Amino acid sequence: MKVLVTGGAGFIGSHLQDTLVEMGHDVTVFDDLSTGFGKNLNSKAKFFKIDISNQKKMIPIFKKEQFELIFHTAAQIDVRKASDDPYRDAEVNILGTINLLKNAADFNVRKMIFSSTGGAMYGNVEEPANEQKMPDPKSPYGISKYSDEMYLRFFGDEYNVEHTILRYSNVYGPRQSSKGEAGVVAIFINNMTNLKESILYGFGNMVRDYIFVEDVVEANILSMNNGNKCMYNVGTGKKTSVKELFEMIKTYYPEYNIEPTIKDRRPGELTSSVLDGKVLLRDYDKDDYIPIEIGIKKTVDWFKKEIK
């Protein structure tokens, strides 16, 4: 199948790109390399360095390539940046998505599988949030992702572009960048490798639902021929505190004995975020999500090999 992966040089998009190539699909990647890396690109995928907010540049490529499916992972993902510059956030996250949907409608792309967010969508939740929970995005990033979801529905209803929306919890795994603030697993691994001090915000008590990138890729792949007009949470329903996560990773670095600095939550940070991802398991007949202990081990192994 001829597929387009936007953001294919990024963390999640690059894993998706590799799996699609392995499956024998004809893969094209759009990425502006703003947070992604050229080294993540698969040599068997066709690459266009392109900004999805630049519609003029995208149209001739859509015309020529005749994609059947779009995995849309490209986004401005920095919540703080989105608050500082909501205009640019909207340009990439809203207008960029509209551009792709318009091209999908104009050039007969069958479906878009969209990377959305659970954390920024549901806000603070103590118990696992299911898909019935009313979105309550508080940041421009969450607002832009929520708008995208509504545009996906509009293009589905008006132009028959199929879609599946996947709302991820906190994704972790190989290739995640330790720059920025989303990748706390990568940040801790980087600190432990380089004997640097870590900071545990929220006094180490903030909880998140950590989902391994392989589960996220699988959810995308299973959406290729299923789940039209559906929206699924992709999360384990299990909470892990920052402190527990730090201790779990530390077991792989016995030589590391630098005590972390404990600090209060930063403005806008959620105290608790956890998603109920059971509907996806049921509808897609998927066994379960990968337990954090296994995902963390695979991630640490990858980073250790990478450093060598």
Ligand SMILES: NC(=O)c1ccc[n+]([C@@H]2O[C@H](COP(=O)([O-])OP(=O)(O)OC[C@H]3O[C@@H](n4cnc5c(N)ncnc54)[C@H](O)[C@@H]3O)[C@@H](O)[C@H]2O)c1
């Ligand atoms: N990582 C998580 O925990 C998480 C959680 C929920 C949702 N998501 C969503 O998953 C998707 C992928 O996230 P990620 O963690 O892989 O981030 P990432 O930053 O590693 O990947 C995003 C990619 O998009 C590219 N990009 C950014 N702006 C672009 C533009 N204007 N034009 C073309 N390419 C552009 C970047 O260069 C990068 O390669 C995003 O849509 C994000 O909102 C991620």
